[in-house]
Amino acid sequence: MLTSEAVLNALRQVMDPDLHQDLVSLGMIKDLKIDGEQVSFTIELTTPSCPLKSKIENDARQAVLSMTEAKVVQINTSARVRTPKPLTIDENQFKHVIAVGSGKGGVGKSTVAVNLAVALASDGAKVGLLDADIYGPNIPRMLGIDRLPDSQTSGKIPLAEAYGMKVMSIGFLVQNGQPLIWRGPMLHSAIQQFITDFDWGDLDYFIVDLPPGTGDVQLSLSQTLPLTGAVIVTTPQQVAVDDASRAVAMFEKLEVPVLGIVENMSYLNLPDGSKLAVFGEGGGEHLAFRTGTTFLGRIPLDPEIGKSGDFGSPIVLLDRNNPSAEALREVACKVAAEASIKAHEREVLE
Ligand SMILES: Nc1ncnc2c1ncn2[C@@H]1O[C@H](COP(=O)(O)OP(=O)(O)O)[C@@H](O)[C@H]1O
Ligand SMILES: [Mg+2]
Secondary structure, three states: OOOHHHHHHHHOOOEEOOOOEEOOOOOOEEEEEEEOOEEEEEEEEOOOOOOOHHHHHHHHHHHHHOOOOOOEEEEEEEEOOOOOOOEEEOOEEEEEEEEEEEOOOOOOHHHHHHHHHHHHHHOOOOEEEEEOOOOOOOHHHHHOOOOOOOOOOOOOEOOEEEOOEEEEEHHHHOOOOOOOOOOHHHHHHHHHHHHHOEOOOEEEEEEEEOOOOOOHHHHHHHHHOOOOEEEEEEOOOHHHHHHHHHHHHHHHHOOOOEEEEEEEOOOEEOOOOOEEOOOOOOHHHHHHHHHOOOEEEEEOOOHHHHHHHHOOOOHHHOOOOOHHHHHHHHHHHHHHHHHHHHHHHHHHHO
16 A cells, blocks of 8 residues: 555655755655555745756656556646745845846846846746846846836835836936936935835845946845845956956855856857857856856857847747757756755755
């Protein structure tokens, strides 16, 4: 006779490869039902963008089928993004706050932030995107939106919406082409208001596109919200890597964990199938190694990425077979996995 206990024992042999613990101890097995020789259950993943979903599912299936009494296994998957301490700000609740930063401008930080946010949202997560780049608030163009919706009510201010996520940009507040010259305290209270006065609601991932460098916005954000971590974008060139390394050092000083390094504009895919390393090779990976952080992946230099940004249609949604879209989706999955790992580490420590 098959018992729940026996099935759970079998599933104790299956590890979550990111969290290095078994599915049962992690509380990921739900709705276990046994009907004669049939076993069904749900695996509750820690993010809907789980890169290891099919591996975990296969391993669980094998483990249960290795019991001679089990003949049919039906597995559903669901996701609950875990957070060690849900962060509540008035009525808004954020499970993970992830900042996207860089040392230099123009390395593709906003491109990565937008595609990361859209990829997570399209996997079913609740996502908010805050464009806090006071020097170049480019998110509105990259998403094809240009202002906040009109609001008559006196409560929280409604946000712009695009591709299934809520969006606020510092760019909505300034006239086109006008530079922002907020400094220190004014900037700090602006950042706080973007977080508290707007109707973000409950979010799995709150993604913040930072200005380049190591300045006031980074400081204000880290003082206002406990960040799950920062994603650092660089190109392969040594000058970009040098500046990215300063950004890593700054986040460490602010006690913000670095989730990893993304190398953008890594290579050009040539028509003959080869890759041309236009800006040199290995810069991002080397930086990850040197700073003891995770290398989150390479994104090709691709005119389609530039175009999709200009036209407000994020490339991750464009084409399932596009290698650039694929690379950006992989980065999003890795970031989600790193966030789950950070949440799990803190759960274990507390
Ligand atoms: N991998 C890429 N291939 C081609 N163009 C890119 C790539 N990444 C970014 N771009 C383009 O380069 C410009 C700068 O990117 P952006 O994301 O705005 O950088 P940042 O936010 O770091 O200043 C944009 O026009 C963007 O569309
Ligand atoms: Mg930008």
